[in-house]
Amino acid sequence: MTEKTFIPLSVPNFSGKEKEYVNDAVVSEWVSTGGSLVPKFEQAIADYVKVDRAVACNSGSSGLHLSMMIAGIEKGDEVLAPTLTFIAAVNPIRYAGAEPIFIGCDDSLCISPKLVQEYLEKNAKMQQGRCINQKTGAWIKAMVVVHVFGNLADMPALMEIAKQWNLIVVEDSTEALGSYYTDGIYAGKYAGTIGDVGVYSFNGNKIITTGAGGMVVSNHADWAEHAKHLSTQAKTDELNFVHDEVGYNYRLTNLQAALGLAQLEQLEGFIDHKKEMYNFYFEKLNGKNHYKILPFRENTRSNHWFYSLFVEDSHPLHRDEIIQKLQQEKIQTRPIWALIQDQADYPKNEVYGDALAYHYLKHIVNLPCSTNLTKEDAQRVVDVLLSL
Ligand SMILES: *Cc1c(COP(=O)(O)O)cnc(C)c1O
Numbered sequence: 038m039t040e041k042t043f044i045p046l047s048v049p050n051f052s053g054k055e056k057e058y059v060n061d062a063v064v065s066e067w068v069s070t071g072g073s074l075v076p077k078f079e080q081a082i083a084d085y086v087k088v089d090r091a092v093a094c095n096s097g098s099s100g101l102h103l104s105m106m107i108a109g110i111e112k113g114d115e116v117l118a119p120t121l122t123f124i125a126a127v128n129p130i131r132y133a134g135a136e137p138i139f140i141g142c143d144d145s146l147c148i149s150p151k152l153v154q155e156y157l158e159k160n161a162k163m164q165q166g167r168c169i170n171q172k173t174g175a176w177i178k179a180m181v182v183v184h185v186f187g188n189l190a191d192m193p194a195l196m197e198i199a200k201q202w203n204l205i206v207v208e209d210s211t212e213a214l215g216s217y218y219t220d221g222i223y224a225g226k227y228a229g230t231i232g233d234v235g236v237y238s239f240n241g242n243k244i245i246t247t248g249a250g251g252m253v254v255s256n257h258a259d260w261a262e263h264a265k266h267l268s269t270q271a272k273t274d275e276l277n278f279v280h281d282e283v284g285y286n287y288r289l290t291n292l293q294a295a296l297g298l299a300q301l302e303q304l305e306g307f308i309d310h311k312k313e314m315y316n317f318y319f320e321k322l323n324g325k326n327h328y329k330i331l332p333f334r335e336n337t338r339s340n341h342w343f344y345s346l347f348v349e350d351s352h353p354l355h356r357d358e359i360i361q362k363l364q365q366e367k368i369q370t371r372p373i374w375a376l377i378q379d380q381a382d383y384p385k386n387e388v389y390g391d392a393l394a395y396h397y398l399k400h401i402v403n404l405p406c407s408t409n410l411t412k413e414d415a416q417r418v419v420d421v422l423l424s425l
Pocket residue numbers: 096097098099122123125126183209211212238239240249250251
């Protein structure tokens with residue numbers, strides 16, 4: 038019998054022109070933050086998601102930090118944020134000196150518009166155009182929306198609420214490059230381009246990767262330029278090194294942009310593959326052996342980045358045991374994130390409506406979803422799951 042190969046959760050796929058473009062960059066000796074490929078990659082992403090300007094940065098996390106700064110989030114402000122998410126969506130609120138208010142999810146795993154509205158009606162009032170938290174007196178200035186696993190949040194409802202309460206909307210689209218609405222008022226609009234500012238990530242596990250990297254997009258031209266400025270040490274005079282505020286070195290390198298350009302050429306193919314493999318798992322597992330495969334939102338074309346297996350309480354094994362059994366069979370899976378409200382640095386923050394978030398947290402297993410996953414490997418995953 039041959040040894041079983043390891044099936045990873047989500048790994049990069051370099052089957053395009055990555056080596057050629059990176060090699061060209063090395064040969065040109067433009068490997069650092071200068072060179073032509075960073076602006077080229079920025080324009081390629083801007084064109085892809087149909088915005089005027091995209092600003093490259095060295096991670097999704099730094100992009101989210103830049104977003105907080107260009108949105109004017111400051112010390113003493115409050116920001117609505119999901120509790121069911123990766124912590125990098127929330128920490129930048131703290132970097133800006135503000136505090137998150139944690140809101141639960143809906144069945145899409147994204148922040149629930151119903152809960153946001155309920156929270157605001159119970160706790161906030163409008164004062165001179167500002168949404169004021171009546172308990173703390175703080176200005177609730179913004180809302181961070183995360184499109185979890187590539188599944189679009191309910192943007193029509195969330196944007197209505199943002200309008201009513203005068204909130205800035207930051208879209209953490211780090212997992213959702215390529216997802217867009219196909220119907221409704223946002224038909225044709227990509228994740229990240231509906232609110233005030235959007236952020237993509239090119240970390241190694243994301244749908245396309247530059248090793249590490251990110252991109253900020255904004256519908257406000259001056260915000261995008263401000264992000265560029267802050268990411269490049271806020272320098273106003275190249276020659277004499279004059280800086281007009283506290284800036285950062287959050288730049289992407291030319292080498293990374295080379296990788297990104299090659300990856301972006303393959304993005305639509307990656308999405309097709311992810312959809313095909315999602316449908317495969319759905320057919321074989323949904324409604325079988327106490328499993329469900331969670332759907333993606335209607336009226337959207339999702340990038341299908343991560344697949345969520347939901348294990349019913351009636352299953353003979355606990356979710357964690359299932360993950361262990363798969364591990365023994367050399368299949369890598371993982372549970373969804375622990376809630377941010379339970380992380381070490383957030384015990385005092387307000388929380389509203391977390392019951393459904395806990396419910397999903399206890400039951401979800403993310404299945405292997407790499408863009409080079411084969412049907413044979415997915416069948417192995419299915420066979421193990423059905424044998425438990
Ligand atoms: C990956 C991710 C980030 C951070 O992106 P990095 O590029 O890894 O810094 C932020 N938010 C969410 C929801 C993510 O999945």
